[in-house]
Amino acid sequence: MAMDYAKCAKEIFDAVGGRSNLVSAAHCATRLRLVTVDNSKIDMKKLENIDGVKGVFSNNGQLQLIIGTGTVNKVYDEFLKVSGMTAATKEEVKAAAVAKQPVFKRMIKALGDVFVPILPAIVASGLMMGLVEALGKAMPAFAGSDWYGILDLFSNTAFTFLPILIAVSAARVFGGNIFLGAVIGMIMIHPNLINAWSVASMDAADIPVWHLFGFSIRQVGYQGHVIPVIIAVWIMCKLENWLHKHVPEMIDLFVTPLCTVLITGFLTIGLIGPVFSTAETYVLEFASWIITVGHGIGAMIMGAIYPLTVVCGIHHMYNVIEAGMLASDGVNIWMPIASAANFAQGAACLAVGLKARNYKTKSISIPSALSAALGITEPAIFGVNLRFMKPLVCGMAGGAVGALLGSIFHIGATSYGVTGIPGFLTTLDYSAQYAIMLAVSFAVAFALTWFTWKEDPEDAKVTAAKTDDAPTAEPTATEETAEEVTVDGTAKKLYAPIQGTIVPRNEIPDDTFAAGVLGNGVGIDPEEGVVVAPFDGEISSVTDTKHAIGITGPADMEVLIHVGVDTVNMKGDGFELLVEEGQKVKAGQKLMTFDIAKIKAAGYSPVAAVLLTNSDDYPEFKVVKTGKTQRLEEVFTV
Structure with a gap:
């Protein structure tokens, strides 16, 4: 019996507390994602018993309802109608969920978001700095050598210019122009300013000052500092965005950047830096005493x-x-x-x-x-x-x-x-x-x-991926020969859509897939970045983020091919769809290419879930292949 999408949507709407309890709504390949005002108003038991809802859980401020590929988009459309809401992207839903969190949690998250992208530079420099210093202490002759000099230069560069790295990353996180952020970072460590690490050994009277607006501003840099840079860039981004909204478009190009840098620069050197420096003095005196x-x-x-x-x-x-x-x-x-x-x-x-x-x-x-x-x-x-x-x-x-x-x-x-x-x-x-x-x-x-x-x-869910996976999405010799294999695309069988190693369903590194909530099937740890049709059929759904495809085939089999775990967050980067919804395809026809190296570099597992989403309709379902598989080898039958 066909699912009543409107009824499902209406029941979900009622169970979550109606429009007054909804902030935003979006969906991915399998889940309806909601952000609510008050979770205590949600009738979880009622939600879980709704026909069509296969599971419910809350994560990071989002209420996620597992509905399934090819169905969630239809329920979502009906949900928008009944709620009167407008469509939101997954990123907007995510932002709304974050906004509900306590201020302290948001601040900690912001710090993490700023530092995660620049960690490779800091880790590399930190390791090199520790090793170079250790060698210099162990071998005094090495400490005076040219080799020590150049390695010391390489190792401390990221820390010397840390405010610039932080400023660029912070501008990205706070929604500002990253190049203006870089300028603020450069201002804080400009060579015309006295290096922050040298100030402590100087007498206060020897530190030059500027006399501006009736105040004395010390000409001191902020090497090695973190908090003042982030605060300065946060202010810069707020100011820049305000100016973009209020400055006439014809002069916005030069007025906004000019005012942003001037105002933020003065605030940074004249207020943010000095206040933080004063706090430093008290902390150091306290440390000396304690x-x-x-x-x-x-x-x-x-x-x-x-x-x-x-x-x-x-x-x-x-x-x-x-x-x-x-x-x-x-x-x-x-x-x-x-x-x-x-x-x-x-x-x-x-x-x-x-x-x-x-x-x-x-x-x-x-x-x-x-x-x-x-x-x-x-x-x-x-x-x-x-x-x-x-x-x-x-x-x-x-x-x-x-x-x-x-x-x-x-x-x-x-x-x-x-x-x-x-x-x-x-x-x-x-x-x-x-x-x-x-x-x-x-x-x-x-x-x-x-x-x-x-x-x-x-x-x-994002588990460590195997290091021997092929790092390319380019066609291989296997790809050319795989499509020459003769298969019965109309049989009640599913052929491997990806070349790689078959992973039992319960070992797929995603709790929802592993539990069989979205149907029985297997995972495939890919050796190449190509997905082909597992039988003759019709593309029932594709995602905007290009990482998942739904396909229907013989005996009304409904199959989800979901490449990677949480790869929805990659927003399509590294994926290329070669088909569209409603298109008829033949077994072995290319549906998608993906870049395994990019998936790993983004921190996600490339394991693809290949699931028969209506497997409950097939009591004879049986997995017939384990271990290594080439494309178009028989994987399961119904």
């Missing part, structure tokens, strides 16, 4: 809060404290605190990397943990721990315990600027104690993270 508080309590407190000062970008200024200690006593007792904190954050990051199933999380976490072990924690903190919060807190606990031990052991360094594993080179008289301190910091942070942090189920 580590002298008796019986290691102060050291424990600083071991805990040290990562928060990294977030604020002021940890580089601790060199002033360390230099003062070395000058007065010849022993740097601050270094063990920083080492314990850094090592613990690396341990928490490693626990996330080892526990996570999400490919992108793994690929970021493990190298970031290594970077932290070498003393460079920005990748671990900004890319992983701060994003998930629990690992950051667990790392703070590990840092606190380690710093307390370091104080009890009276560990002291003979230099500064090096922490983590390279720190052994400056703590030779305390090597055993230093090793114990790092081990305890690591163990506490790792164990706490392992047992308290749980991966978001939606993130867990």
Whole structure:
């Protein structure tokens, strides 16, 4: 019996609380995605029992109803009619869902969104910097060589110009012009300004100032800073967007950029920077005082809060404290605190990397943990721990315990600027104690993270993909020969639409597909980026994002071919559809090409779900192929 789409839509509309409880609605290949005002007004039991709704779950502020390919679009059209809403894109729904979250969560998410794209640069520089510094300490002759000079240049470039990287990424996140964002970042570290890391060693009277608007503005840069750059670019984006709306179009091209840079530049140098700099001074004075508080309590407190000062970008200024200690006593007792904190954050990051199933999380976490072990924690903190919060807190606990031990052991360094594993080179008289301190910091942070942090189920769907997959979507020799295979496209069989390795349905890295909610079938881990028709039939649906196709065939079989997990987020990048809805196709005819390398680079699994969405109608359904498969080999029968 044909499904009554209008009835399904009306029942969904009533169950979610009507128009007054709806913010936006969109759909993907299989799911109706809604954002509601008040989740308590939703009748979940009623939703789950609606004919046509195969499952309901809530994730990241979205209510997602699993309906199925070829059907969800029809239900969606009826839902718009009954609700009086206008169509929204998945991105608009996502934005609406985010807007409902608490301010603190939105701020943390924004920080993560800013840092994730620039992590490869920070991770590469962090690892290189740690290794170069360690080699320089171990081999004094190398430290004075040309090789050291050029490698040091390569390694510290990303950190020297970090405000520019942050500014570009922040402008993208906040919806501004990324090149104007870059200009704001460049202003903050312009060579005419005194380098921020040099200011601490200067007398206040020697720092030049500008006298503008009746105020004195210090000519100081903001190298290594994070928060002031993000705040400045956020203001820039708000201002730019406001000007675009209010400036006449004929002069917008030059008026808006000019006013945006001038106003934001003055605010940044005259207000945002100085306010943050004043806050820095208080933090440094507090840090100097607290580590002298008796019986290691102060050291424990600083071991805990040290990562928060990294977030604020002021940890580089601790060199002033360390230099003062070395000058007065010849022993740097601050270094063990920083080492314990850094090592613990690396341990928490490693626990996330080892526990996570999400490919992108793994690929970021493990190298970031290594970077932290070498003393460079920005990748671990900004890319992983701060994003998930629990690992950051667990790392703070590990840092606190380690710093307390370091104080009890009276560990002291003979230099500064090096922490983590390279720190052994400056703590030779305390090597055993230093090793114990790092081990305890690591163990506490790792164990706490392992047992308290749980991966978001939606993130867990994107599992690590096999590294031997072919990275190309270009036609191969196999492609030319596969289409010469003779098949009975009208038989009650489904032939493999993709060449690769067959994955049992329950092992498809997507909970919905794996559970069989959308029908029985298999997954295929692709070896080439080509999809062909699995039988003679008609294209029943295609997605705007080009990653999924519905096709009907012999004996009314309805098949969904969904390439990759969560690849809807790629918005069609890396996919090319060769057919359209309603088109008749023959078995072996090309339907789509896709780029396996792009899918992996975006952090998604390329495993394709090949599902018979009406498999309940076929009690004789049987999978007849496992392991490796060529295109057009028989996979299942009905």
